[in-house]
Amino acid sequence: MSYDKNSVEFAFVKAIKMVSIATKNHLSLIDQLIRKTNVRDANINLFAMNHLLDTGNKAATKWH
Numbered sequence: 001m002s003y004d005k006n007s008v009e010f011a012f013v014k015a016i017k018m019v020s021i022a023t024k025n026h027l028s029l030i031d032q033l034i035r036k037t038n039v040r041d042a043n044i045n046l047f048a049m050n051h052l053l054d055t056g057n058k059a060a061t062k063w064h
Contacts, residue, residue: 022048 003010
């Protein structure tokens with residue numbers, strides 16, 4: 001199934017895919033922190049993490 005690139009559905013699926021990739025990267029970083037494994041690049045974008053934290057906190061305050 002495909003969606004028009006300007007549709008809400010496409011943006012939603014793209015956002016889910018980005019979260020999936022970010023989750024994989026975060027799990028890799030957590031694995032490095034809790035286990036004695038070789039250091040490897042986790043592809044973590046700290047600016048994006050801070051932005052996600054800020055927007056998540058703002059969204060959470062609106063829901064309460």
